[in-house]
Every structure is written in structure tokens, then in C-alpha cells.
Amino acid sequence: MTPPASQTPALQTQALVAGYEPDLPIVRGVDLSVAPGELLVLLGPNGAGKSTLVKAIAGVVPIHSGSVTLAGRDITRIPTHRKIAEGLAFVPQTENIFATLSIHENLQIAAAVLPKPVRSEKIAALYERFPDLAAKPSRQAGTLSGGQRQMLAVARALIVDPPVIVLDEPSAGLSPKIVSEVFEMLQQINATGVTVVLVEQNVKAALAIASRAVVLVEGRIRHEGVAADLLGDPLIAKLYLGTGHSPDHSQEAEHP
Numbered sequence: 319m320t321p322p323a324s325q326t327p328a329l330q331t332q333a334l335v336a337g338y339e340p341d342l343p344i345v346r347g348v349d350l351s352v353a354p355g356e357l358l359v360l361l362g363p364n365g366a367g368k369s370t371l372v373k374a375i376a377g378v379v380p381i382h383s384g385s386v387t388l389a390g391r392d393i394t395r396i397p398t399h400r401k402i403a404e405g406l407a408f409v410p411q412t413e414n415i416f417a418t419l420s421i422h423e424n425l426q427i428a429a430a431v432l433p434k435p436v437r438s439e440k441i442a443a444l445y446e447r448f449p450d451l452a453a454k455p456s457r458q459a460g461t462l463s464g465g466q467r468q469m470l471a472v473a474r475a476l477i478v479d480p481p482v483i484v485l486d487e488p489s490a491g492l493s494p495k496i497v498s499e500v501f502e503m504l505q506q507i508n509a510t511g512v513t514v515v516l517v518e519q520n521v522k523a524a525l526a527i528a529s530r531a532v533v534l535v536e537g538r539i540r541h542e543g544v545a546a547d548l549l550g551d552p553l554i555a556k557l558y559l560g561t562g563h564s565p566d567h568s569q570e571a572e573h574p
């Protein structure tokens with residue numbers, strides 16, 4: 319979906335510089351604009367700074383300068399734990415669930431940011447949306463398959479009905495079949511009006527579901543465009559997307 323240019327971006331970074339050490343920027347001046355309703359994929363070679371960028375947006379990596387806005391509101395300096403209440407949900411690549419707790423307890427903890435009276439109703443709504451989770455609410459989250467863990471991590475993020483969800487490589491370590499299921503789930507979430515931003519190594523699969531793609535190289539945006547166009551551009555595929563000269567991670571085995 320390509321909304322009118324005048325529309326306030328759902329998520330925007332301006333001249334964003336971020337990194338782990340004060341004198342070592344990894345993200346080096348990124349202007350990223352995500353329109354409401356977009357499913358945007360962030361691509362680029364290993365070490366390009368994709369994860370660092372989304373972590374900076376989520377508030378878990380220090381921002382040196384620049385800004386992050388959500389539907390026009392400045393959230394640059396808002397503490398990480400409050401960003402979810404502002405409407406920005408972040409699903410980290412790892413440690414995105416409490417492995418020793420049950421599915422239900424994981425959802426209860428996520429629901430703690432909501433007012434008490436609505437918590438059970440929100441959890442019930444999630445169970446309706448994710449029947450696989452509803453089937454075994456007392457199961458320990460750490461015993462779930464990789465795909466089901468991602469489902470739980472996404473469900474936790476969705477508990478506040480966020481307008482924007484940002485995911486750091488949700489397909490990491492999953493088999494191609496499970497990757498398809500996770501991507502289908504993201505498409506369905508996007509179809510309900512949620513703006514989705516995801517970092518991905520599964521270039522072809524991600525471009526197939528994305529509306530737009532941004533290619534990050536050495537901490538800067540090098541290319542952006544309609545996902546389908548990028549998929550068909552042999553130069554971009556060769557230079558930045560890893561297709562043709564580095565392994566497509568979709569072939570990796572799932573680690574349960």
C-alpha cells in the first residue's frame with residue numbers, strides 16, 4: 319500500500335545516529351520514513367546495522383543524535399518500557415519470551431502494562447487470534463517450537479494493540495516452512511492495519527510479503543523502493559541482498 323505523501327509517517331527517524339559506544343556510531347544518519355499500513359523490510363549485508371537501527375528505535379541501544387517519531391510524536395528520549403504504551407511494539411530477535419514461564423504467564427506479564435480491568439479481555443482476544451496458543455496455555459514457553467515461540471513473542475507485543483510493530487529477524491533459526499507461517503502471520507497482522515517493520519536475512523521471502531524495502535549498508539540507507547522492484551534488480555541483489563553470493567538463511571534448520 320502506498321499512502322499519499324502528505325500523510326504523517328507512522329514511524330520516522332531523522333538523521334538518526336546510534337551505537338553501543340558514544341564514539342562509535344553504528345547507525346550513521348538514517349532518515350527512515352514508514353507510512354501507516356506499510357509492511358517495510360529492512361535489508362542489508364551482515365553488520366550493516368539493521369538490528370542496531372531497530373534497537374535504537376525501540377530504545378535499547380543509545381541514540382547519539384537525531385530523532386524518532388511515532389505518528390508525529392517525538393519518542394526519541396522516551397524510556398524503552400514506556401514505548402510500548404506509546405504504541406511502539408518491539409520484538410527482539412532473542413530472549414523475546416520468558417522461557418521458564420507458561421504461555422499464559424507470558425501473556426499476563428505482557429498485559430501488566432494495561433489497566434487491570436481490561437487485561438483478561440485482551441488476553442482472551444489474543445487467544446482467539448492465536449488458537450495454537452489457546453490450545454495449551456499452561457505449556458512452558460521454553461518447550462515450544464521456534465515458530466510457536468515467535469507466535470508467542472508477537473502475541474505479547476500485540477497485547478496493547480500497537481499501531482506499529484518492529485521485529486528483529488523473526489525468522490532467525492527457523493525452517494523455511496515455519497518462516498512462511500511466521501511471515502503469513504505478519505501479513506495478517508499488517509492486513510488489520512498495523513504498520514510492520516522487520517529486519518530480515520531471508521531476502522526473497524521478505525520481499526515477497528513486504529510493500530517496501532530499505533537497504534542499509536554501513537549504517538546508512540543505500541537503497542529504498544517498492545519491494546517487488548528490488549527483488550527484480552540484479553545489481554542490488556548481487557551487491558547488497560546476499561542473493562547469488564551468500565547463503566539464503568531460509569535454508570537453515572529450525573532450532574526448537
Ligand SMILES: Nc1ncnc2c1ncn2[C@@H]1O[C@H](COP(=O)(O)OP(=O)(O)OP(=O)(O)O)[C@@H](O)[C@H]1O
Nearest residue numbers: 338344362363364365366367368369370371517519
Ligand atoms: N552489543 C554490541 N556491542 C557492540 N557492538 C555491537 C553490538 N551488537 C552489534 N555490534 C556491532 O554493530 C555492528 C552492526 O551490527 P548489527 O547487528 O546491527 O548488524 P546487522 O545489519 O543487524 O547484521 P546481521 O544481519 O549480521 O545481524 C557490527 O559491527 C556489530 O559488531
